[in-house]
Amino acid sequence: MTANDFIQIGMYLVVLLLLIKPMGRYMAHVFADEPNRITRFGGGVERVIYRVCGIKSDEDMSWKRYAVAMLAFNVCGMLAVYLFQRTQQWLPLNPQHFPALSPDLSINTAISFITNTNWQAYSGESAMSYLTQMAALAVQNFMSAATGIAVLIAVVRGFARKTTKGIGNFWVDLTRTTLYILMPISFVLAMLLVSQGVIQNLKPYVDVPVVQTSTYANPVTDAAGNPVKDAQGNPETKPTPLTTQTLPMGPAASQIAIKMLGTNGGGFFGANSAHPYENPTPFSNFLEMLAIFLIPGGLCITFGEMVGDRRQGWAILATMLVIFIPLTIGVTAAEQAGNPILHSLSIDQHASALQSGGNMEGKETRFGVAASSLFTAITTAASCGAVNNMHDSLTPLGGLVPMWLMQLGEVVFGGVGSGLYGMLAFAVVAVFIAGLMVGRTPEYLGKKIEAYEMKMASLAVLIPCALVVICTAIAVMTPVATATVGNPGAHSFSEILYTVTSATNNNGSAFGGLSANIPFWNVMLSVCMFWARYTLAIAMLALAGSVAAKKHVPASAGTLPTHTPLFVTLLTSVVIIVGALTFLPALALGPIAEYLMSAH
């Protein structure tokens, strides 16, 4: 690794930590039970929304009602996204006249966006109308993020409250998240991104003449649009002059801002944040990386404020950083070392004052190795899934890091809200294990952890693990699935494992060589995304409902304090051990095997 690599990582962490505390305090005010300056300022708009929607904003929901409201809202969102995609050819703001998408792709995209996954089996600039991008996809970027944050706040209320049934009002939490947190920050971020060169318009695509004309091999298609093959079965091509380039347009910045801030990750363009119109400069890249961790990091502070003990929030944040930093250094070191199979060629992969060096396949010049590797670690630690370089072309160990960060259950920062409630499930498991060691009933935040809480926390921890392992096994036994891989050898298994891991943990990034737009993948990944997202959320809401009803137990000499370095170590170990025990065998067949085979 070079000095520049450390500077870029260090600078990011410093700026992030400076922003997290004010952000967390602000969000704590937004969700406070008592009215304050923020909620009074927007109170008029809130009341209009509640009246139009027929919502009783003073209703304190039980966990079941909260869960049903959340599910009903998300299913309605899914139907809306589906319908927009199926009817976009008749709707306005479609200057490129894109046709409707296929039913299985539409349902996959709809579930992908309501679950905050943003897995994309389509390429935005050649499939989606501006209206679909704005009014279907970007709306769910907001709503899925707000859903995650709302559920987290309800879970935290469960720990903070005593002997009550209610854990808050889903509609109020959703509305406040959108109005006071997501919209204002997105707007400012969108304008900053435009200043760097991200586009924001409603114009049709622009054709420009190219400076140097050339010819390219254009595949021949028959009348039905199928490729024509020659006698050997190779696609036939004919030399075609290349005289113009079509530049895509569209309302990109407004969607990209919320895509980063809400840890959604669904690109406006196919190449996502590697696209120069989506992430044009190193500064826009820095902003996008900050936006990913801003809310998941800030919510740790919010959590500490809401449970009345700030140290609890810092302990969780420390745990996340203890896992995040070494893995970031790992992926950067692997990428900076370059691709070993190219060393024998006449190629210079060494870092110097004139180039970043390293493995540049799939990376953009303006980001080089450091800003690409850091982005990779951030986007997979958080369940964002935006990419500024092609993960499929990462070195074997460089590709292992993002895969494993997702497999840890997306709890290292994780998705907005969902990352922290996932981590709280691990915290419950951690205090339980500590309780077993000394033979006492475990407590967390003054609440006794008993059989019911343990069942819910275990479900939240184990469901994604089980889904990934089982569905990967199904995929590798299915010929139509194994036919979609884009690379040979151990890497082909990595592609399948990455695909299932990404969908199940609601990340959405991809080893893009795999051609995912076939009914098998569209359907199976839809099931993975839906089940993992909602079973986890409902299990955690059930846990919250249960602890909310309990008395507060004062800390005694036998209580394990949960704000100490000892607890941070314990929690880190639990996360790592569950992730390692479940996935090391699978990782050994993919990235580790590829590393060993390409090293010499």
Place this chain on the structure above:
Amino acid sequence: MGRLIRNALMMLLVMTVITGLVYPLVATGVAQVLFPHQANGSLVERDGKPIGSELIGQSFTDPKYFWGRPSATTPQPYNGTGSNGSNQGPSNPALHDAVQQRIDALHAADPGNTAPVPADLVTASGSGLDPEITPAAAQYQIARVARVRNVSVDQVQKLVTQATQGRQLGLLGEPRVNVLQLNLALDGLQQR
């Protein structure tokens, strides 16, 4: 239950209007006023007509031009409506062969140059539209471009220096050279 579903539908409708129409349209309006050049694609114009974008690379294969990053878009390289990387895995023999072919093409255009080729000049970019190369990749090509164009190395070196951007704010990202702007400047050199 019926009330919940009514609430959900109405909430979705209201939020679609706020976040799906008002927000992007206001953002478009403000962006068009504050940053019209960037919001419309950072187009480069000659004689009032757009001839490219500062941010979107074009394909250059003629030895008289600086070449950009290899592009994996299909069917043509630098396809503006099909951004994509190669997605070739690190141990894929096809990647090894593609890199070898690109090295061979550079050697064929400039047989005298036996220095190792900077990595970015023979590996496909992530978007397939990368507008830039590293300063190392520009230095590698200066002698060839000067020879083919019959101009002095110093003149070309000067244009490369002008087209080079350092780290943003002195710290962020990597130094880089915009290929389209450099090549337009080269063409301008000869017209004078």
